[in-house]
Amino acid sequence: MNSSNSTNNKAGKAKKPVYFEEDQPATSRNLKGVLVRASSFILLIAAAYMAYLLQNDFTAYKLGRVESIWGYLFFSLLTVLFVFKIGFFAYNLYLYIRYKAVKGVEDSRLPTTTVIVPAYNEGKQVWATLMSLAESDYPVDKLQLLAIDDGSKDDTWEWMQKAKEVLGDRLSIYQQPVNKGKRHALYRGFQLGNGEIFVTVDSDSIVSKDTLRNLVSPFVVNEKCGAVAGNIRVLNNTKKALLPKMLDVSFVLSFEFVRSAESSLESVLCTPGALAAYRSEAVFKVLPEWINQTFMGQPSDIGEDRAMTNMILKNGYHVLFQRNAYAYTNVPEKYSGLYKMFIRWGRSNVRENLAMAQYVFTNFREGSKFGPRILFINQILKLIMSYPFVLFMLFFIFTHPLLFISSTLLSILIWSSFPVLFYAKKYKLSESFWAYSYSILYTFGLFWITPYAIATASRRGWLTRELADKK
Secondary structure (H helix, E strand, C coil), X not given: CCCCCCEECCCCCCEECCCCCXXXXXXXXXXXXXXXXXXXXXXXXXXXXXXXXCHHHHHHHHHHHHCCHHHHHHHHHHHHHHHHHHHHHHHHHHHHHHCCCCCCCCHHHCCCEEEEEEECCCCCHHHHHHHHHHCCCCCHHHEEEEEEECCCCCCHHHHHHHHHHHHHHHEEEEECCCCCCHHHHHHHHHHHCCCCEEEEECCCEEECCCHHHHHHHHHHHCCCEEEEEEEEEECCCCCCCCHHHHHHHHHHHHHHHHHHHHHHXXXXXXXXXXXXXXXXXXXXXXXXXXXXXEECCEXXXXXXXXXXXXXXXXXXXXXXXXXXXXXXXXXXXXXXXXXXHHHHHHHHHHHHHHHHHCCCCCCCCCCCCHHHHHHHHHHHHHHHHHHHHHHHHHHHHHHCHHHHHHHHHHHHHHHCHHHHHHHHHHCCHHHHCHHHHHHHHHHHHCCCHHHHHHHCCCCCCCCCCCHHHCC
């Protein structure tokens, strides 16, 4: 195994291990990417010019809507929501500036740690995941590696056995007799683990050498810390598929900006399955409730990461984010895999926001509770406004299609400029323009996800882990 081909990012902090093969010449990939990004930007500039030409029509449209009492109330509501979103963004920017990641502590202070890797139909990638964990800069005598095959139908178990041959006693592997779901695989790992800290890593993720050290260090310096979220980047963004490139820019904003702000409030809402750490005592306090969680009378088989985070928050612990703890994970390369992943996330978000509503306005923890409460309000507003937004969009499309297209694209140009600048400052300017492409895709191709997830929140199923549609 050769891990010397790591590359540094612009900030000089994240080292991306190379554990996958390229499937298209770099020149071809780069040309295709440049064309897509350039086309997106040109489209947005054209929309801005169109909006300028149609500004009188748009003003007349708005005035015409406001003349009715319902129109006046609707636009007043939009104004209030717009002001709230602007204020919330400004507050997040302030929190982001305040945020500082905890530096990795020395070996003598590091706690014993159990890393759990659940796998289902992962194939060779699970071997790469386990190898990257074994190469971590973490004391061997304080690290326990557990891999659990959740009844895979492919050769995942064979690759775990090969990893075991290489790593010997450093790795323990287990096989579920049948597929029970990721939550049950993790539950078995929690029962088998003996570390003071549990770390969960998805079987399609690769960690940097210093990731584990950085991830668990907050538990050493903050006794109230119950969970820590890692910093997730996209592993398969160098292949020919365009979606991973868009998602990588989106992930940077979601983690390095949003979760940094949430961490300043000690209230990160979700520790991602790809890389998360939990204090063992916090896990065991919620473990019975977590494994037996139901929604509308049915066992919960999705959203195990958000559920664990929510329950740990409910028990008064702080939940933090470590920007310096990187994991690189595979994401869907096709639209079908992408929307299924988002539906799963959306359903989990609905369920856990309902669960959060039951405790967030109680005296659930010491000190200020403003952080989780303002984050919860923002989440609920997103859910509540998803249906009116879709109805307004459809009405706008049928009544004034040209105005809709121009104003929507102009809004994308304005709002997406922040993630573009944010990514460009931290990483590469040339890659940052994928934020525009992603916003166009999300606005026109994924706008239906939240309303659909709300309407189907009780449905079960992972959706994206079968062999025929793995990603």
